[in-house]
Amino acid sequence: MSAAAIDADPAVRWTRDADLGARTSFRVPARAAWLVEVADADALPGVLADPRMDDGLLVFGGGSNLLFAGDFGGVALALTGDAVALNAHGDSDGDGETVIVRAEAGRGWHDFVLHTLAMGLSGLENLSLIPGTVGAAPIQNIGAYGVELDRRVHAVEAWDRERGAAVRLAAADCGFAYRDSRFKREPGRWVVTAVEFMLSRTSQLELGYAGLGAELAAMGLTAPTPAQVSDAVCRIRRRKLPDPALLGNAGSFFKNPIVSSAQADALLSGHPGLPCFDAGSPGMRKLSAAWLIEAAGWKGHRDGDAGVAPGHALVLVNHGDASGAELLALARRIAASVQARFGVALEPEPRIIGAHW
Ligand SMILES: Cc1cc2nc3c(=O)[nH]c(=O)nc-3n(C[C@H](O)[C@H](O)[C@H](O)COP(=O)(O)OP(=O)(O)OC[C@H]3O[C@@H](n4cnc5c(N)ncnc54)[C@H](O)[C@@H]3O)c2cc1C
16 A cells, blocks of 8 residues: 655655556556655654665666566665756856856756756757656766766755765766766766756757757758757757657666677678767777667567667667566576677666566
C-alpha cells in the first residue's frame, strides 16, 4: 500500500512505496521503499541525515537515463526547485557578451534550453530536446550534435556527502569526459543542486555536425539564429528517435566504444564502412556503437516486449510490458555478440539499478 506522509517542512515530501517505473522513460516496473521530493536545497542536510537513508540513496531526476532491473530498497531523492537566475554570483567576463545563467537542479532540461533562447542567449541550442533535468545534465556530460555540456558549464553546485558540505565546483574540477564526470565516477557522493552555464549574447553556433547543415538547408536557412538551430535539432531528433511517451526507451543504450588506433585500423581494414571518430586523446579512436550493433544483426530485433528500435540500432525499447531484467538480458546478448564478432566491448550509457553490468 502506498502512503504519502506529511512532513513538518513544507519543502520536503516523503512518499512510501513509490512507483518509480511510471517516472522513467523505459517505463519498466520499479518501486522505491521511499521517494523524497525536496523543493529547497537548504533542506538537504536534514533529509540526508534521516535514518531512512541507511538503506541507500538514489538521486532521481527525470528517469530518462535509468534502467531498473528490480525494485530499489532505499530512498529515491528528487530535487524539484527549478528557478533560473542571470549572473547569479555576479560573475561575468566583463565584455558584456558572456552571461552566467544559474538553473536549479529540478528544472526540465529542454524547458531550460528554450528559456535561455527566449532570453536571447546562445550556447545550448544543439542540446535541445534531450530529456531529463538540469541537475542530471552534468552527471554524464550530456552531448548531442557536436556539443558536449562541459563546454558551456561555468560551475556545478552540489552537496558533497563525503564532506557534509555545500560546494561549488568550477567546470575544470568536475572531471568531465565523454559521457562521464566525477559525479558519475563517485556515485553516492554528490547531490547536484544547481548548474551555472556560461552563455553568449552573440551567436556561437556549432553547425559542423553531419545532418544539421542539411536540415537547416532543407528549412531554407543560410544564416540561422540559435532558436532556428534549436528547431532544426528538434526536427532531426523527432524523426530519428522514438518518443519515450509512445515507446519506452532511454535514448542511446550503449556508449560509442573508445579503442586504440591500432585496433581501429585493424577493424577498418576488414570493415571499411565502420564510422570512426577522433576520441579526443592521442592514440585512441571512437567507433560507432550503432554501426557495430546493426552489423551484428540486432537492429529491429525483438525478444517479447524487449527490443531494439527498428530505426536506430543504439536504442533499446520497451514495446509494452518488458521488465528491466528482460531489457538488461537483451543488452547483454547484444554486447556479447559485438564482442565475439568485432572484439569490441560495449558499455551501457544508462545507470543500471539492481544489477551490475
Ligand atoms: C529519447 C532520449 C534521448 C536522449 N538523448 C540524449 C542525448 O542526445 N545525449 C545525451 O547525453 N543523453 C541523452 N539521453 C539520456 C538522458 O536524457 C540524459 O542522460 C539526461 O541528462 C538524464 O536526465 P534525468 O534527469 O532523466 O536523469 P535520471 O535518469 O533521473 O538520472 C541519471 C543519472 O543521474 C543521476 N542524477 C540525476 N539527478 C541528479 C542530481 N541532481 N545530482 C546527482 N545525481 C543526479 C542519477 O542518480 C543517475 O545516475 C536521452 C534519453 C532519451 C530517453
